[in-house]
């Protein structure tokens with residue numbers, strides 16, 4: 054069930070962003086991607102999530118060539134295999150906490166209130182399911198986002214600067230949680246970060262430059 058990236062290149066129009074990116078993300082592995090601002094880390098993550106297209110190369114997951122899927126098939130692949138955590142949380146403001154966490158299961162026709170409640174417990178938000186996001190702190194919102202990214206037990210969790218908006222203590226607690234939860238579910242975790250503290254927790258740290266992705 055590894056995610057394999059071979060010779061990936063990304064351009065926006067005629068402007069190259071990165072090229073020659075190779076990566077094998079193994080089940081259960083935690084990889085951090087670091088790199089200068091603007092080098093294309095978020096663009097790479099969007100390619101890995103099949104949210105954006107790439108200019109050259111191949112991404113395969115468990116033998117499925119993501120580039121060969123049409124839009125509907127990509128969406129299906131994302132729903133089934135992927136959890137995504139963003140710096141800006143991206144919880145839906147008009148849904149309550151439990152409804153936000155339940156969303157991936159709903160989209161898979163696998164609604165499971167007990168699983169949602171267990172996930173809220175696991176991230177320390179027990180009893181807060183009926184609260185609206187506007188009434189939560191940044192750390193609490195990021196825990197909602199982590200619960201939502203993991204509730205459907207995805208094989209791959211992609212996290213783009215998930216602690217970027219949090220103070221150091223809250224960031225450390227959110228990272229503890231993200232690591233514990235991905236470990237418990239056997240998910241691979243790919244984390245894009247500017248934080249040395251967050252990167253230092255990873256099994257491997259890779260640096261993205263214009264010419265590829267290398268061990269830091």
Ligand SMILES: Nc1ncnc2c1ncn2[C@@H]1O[C@H](COP(=O)(O)OP(=O)(O)OP(=O)(O)O)[C@@H](O)[C@H]1O
Nearest residue numbers: 065066070088089090091092093094095096097247
């Ligand atoms: N949709 C787009 N169209 C054109 N250029 C884009 C687009 N998205 C990003 N870029 C450019 O591609 C480059 C890489 O951007 P990206 O956000 O992936 O970098 P990053 O490494 O994640 O940066 P940061 O660490 O600051 O978040 C930047 O020069 C950015 O301006």
